[in-house]
Amino acid sequence: KQEVTQIPAALSVPEGENLVLNCSFTDSAIYNLQWFRQDPGKGLTSLLLIQSSQREQTSGRLNASLDKSSGRSTLYIAASQPGDSATYLCAVRYAQAGTALIFGKGTTLSVSS
Amino acid sequence: EAQVTQNPRYLITVTGKKLTVTCSQNMNHEYMSWYRQDPGLGLRQIYYSMNVEVTDKGDVPEGYKVSRKEKRNFPLILESPSPNQTSLYFCASSLAAGGSLGDTQYFGPGTRLTVL
Numbered sequence: 082k083q084e085v086t087q088i089p090a091a092l093s094v095p096e097g098e099n100l101v102l103n104c105s106f107t108d109s110a111i112y113n114l115q116w117f118r119q120d121p122g123k124g125l126t127s128l129l130l131i132q133s134s135q136r137e138q139t140s141g142r143l144n145a146s147l148d149k150s151s152g153r154s155t156l157y158i159a160a161s162q163p164g165d166s167a168t169y170l171c172a173v174r175y176a177q178a179g180t181a182l183i184f185g186k187g188t189t190l191s192v193s194s
Numbered sequence: 195e196a197q198v199t200q201n202p203r204y205l206i207t208v209t210g211k212k213l214t215v216t217c218s219q220n221m222n223h224e225y226m227s228w229y230r231q232d233p234g235l236g237l238r239q240i241y242y243s244m245n246v247e248v249t250d251k252g253d254v255p256e257g258y259k260v261s262r263k264e265k266r267n268f269p270l271i272l273e274s275p276s277p278n279q280t281s282l283y284f285c286a287s288s289l290a291a292g293g294s295l296g297d298t299q300y301f302g303p304g305t306r307l308t309v310l
Contacts, residue, residue: 113297124198124284125301170237174297180225181239181252182299 083108083175087185094161095193102156102188104171109149112174115182116145116156119168128156128169161192196221198302200285206308207275215270215305217285223300225288226268227252228260230281231304237284243268275309282306 086105094100104114113132117125129138129145131154137146144157158165168189172182198219207213219226227242229252239252243262257279259271268287272279285302 115297115299117301122304124303125286125299127298127300130298172237172299179250179252180227180242180244182229182237184237186234186236 083173083177083183085171085173085183085185087169087171087188089188090186091189091191093191093193096161096163098161098192099157099159100161100190102158102169102171102190104154104156104185106152106154106173106175106183108175108177109152110176111149112176114145114147114154114174115172116143116154117170117172119170119187125170158190161190163192163194166190166192196300198285198287198300200283200302200305202305203303204306206310208310209276210274213272213275213307215272215283215285215307217268217270217302218266219268219285219287219300220266221287221289221300222265223287223289224265225290226262227286227299228258228268228270229284229286230254231284232281240270240283272307275307277309280307280309 115130116128131138131147142159147154168187170187171185201216224245228240229237231237238254241260243249283305286299288299
């Protein structure tokens with residue numbers, strides 16, 4: 082079964098720390114992988130999309146990597162801020178799963194000042 | 195402003211009373227879809243549409259209907275809601291669904307539905 086797993090489920094860090102969120106997927110045949118941010122009571126905001134042919138994408142303090150052979154992606158957040166507190170979701174578009182994004186259950190990040 | 199809008203944002207209803215949740219996007223996107231989000235289960239796709247008049251089932255379509263008569267609108271219809279459809283619903287759209295950069299999904303703010 083094609084699944085997406087995110088570890089840890091929750092993470093607390095002090096402001097200013099660099100941190101890494103992990104995402105693993107079960108099949109290397111993917112079209113792309115997308116990282117989202119979800120704030121309580123709000124929708125999902127797309128952060129980065131990595132195509133299957135790419136190794137990484139960067140946007141500001143965020144850097145996402147993709148290693149298809151090991152079935153892993155990481156989201157690196159540099160110099161974390163309290164405003165980064167949210168749930169981060171990883172979603173994979175598998176080549177054999179139609180058009181659906183398969184989501185992980187998320188990592189809830191809390192950054193304290 | 196480019197956005198996906200959903201209405202209503204919150205809805206409490208009773209079993210069996212038909213309802214429609216509207217979704218509209220102003221980005222001329224071809225691809226639209228509906229997801230539900232449940233604690234412990236994450237987000238799961240209900241239905242999707244590749245273009246006008248082209249719709250298909252996602253992973254959890256039972257109890258739902260959709261239509262795509264116009265490119266910008268993709269309503270979700272619950273003909274006879276039941277308590278197990280209590281959930282947080284999201285509409286999403288993207289330029290395409292062909293495995294390119296146009297796949298970036300844009301989500302609406304969500305509709306919290308409670309069926310009593």
